Amino acid sequence: MRVSHVPEPPAAVARRVARRTVRTLIGLREGLLSGRDSGLVNVWEEVCVQVQDQHSVCWAAYDHTVYDVVAREVRGLPGTVVAALWVETSQGEDWSIEEEHEGVSPPYCTDDVVEHLVQLVYSMSANWSNRRIRAYLERHSR
Numbered sequence: 001m002r003v004s005h006v007p008e009p010p011a012a013v014a015r016r017v018a019r020r021t022v023r024t025l026i027g028l029r030e031g032l033l034s035g036r037d038s039g040l041v042n043v044w045e046e047v048c049v050q051v052q053d054q055h056s057v058c059w060a061a062y063d064h065t066v067y068d069v070v071a072r073e074v075r076g077l078p079g080t081v082v083a084a085l086w087v088e089t090s091q092g093e094d095w096s097i098e099e100e101h102e103g104v105s106p107p108y109c110t111d112d113v114v115e116h117l118v119q120l121v122y123s124m125s126a127n128w129s130n131r132r133i134r135a136y137l138e139r140h141s142r
Contacts (some may be wrong), residue, residue: 010084017073018120024126033058033115039132039139048084049136051125070117074110083108089116 010014025044032038033056034046047062074082086092086108095106 007084008081009110010081010088013081014085014088014117014120015090017070017077017117018124019067020073021066021117021121022124025066028065033061034136039135041132044128045130045133045136047122048128048133050124051122052133053137053140059086066118066121067114070121071114074117075115082110082113085113085116086110089113 009139017100022044026042027046028043029041032040032043032046034040034049038046039048040049043062043065047066050056050059050062074085077085089095089112091109091112092106
């Protein structure tokens with residue numbers, strides 16, 4: 001029996017890219033900016049505390065790292081998948097409701113897709129916790 005390939009819905013692809021980004025950030029354990037005494041052990045934990053508490057003077061470095069990892073993930077996707085993800089962005093939604101586009105491929109912008117997925121990653125970081133993140137936030141809320 002032959003199984004035909006069913007395309008993955010854009011929301012599922014977005015979640016997969018976000019999860020892969022988180023795994024990559026968890027693997028980044030060198031050059032942490034929060035200091036040795038922070039108790040945090042990877043870039044993902046540092047991003048989480050920045051999002052959940054307040055951005056430090058180092059936020060631009062964290063933001064740049066997240067954008068780089070997401071952009072690398074997006075570059076690895078087929079163009080048709082990136083186009084489908086773009087339609088899920090606010091720019092893509094605007095394009096899709098402007099007029100009939102039956103049979104027309106969307107004029108997607110990869111940067112819009114990256115921005116959309118970065119926001120998904122930050123949304124995940126707002127709700128992510130572990131004992132090190134909780135301890136860091138407790139120490140810094142006093």
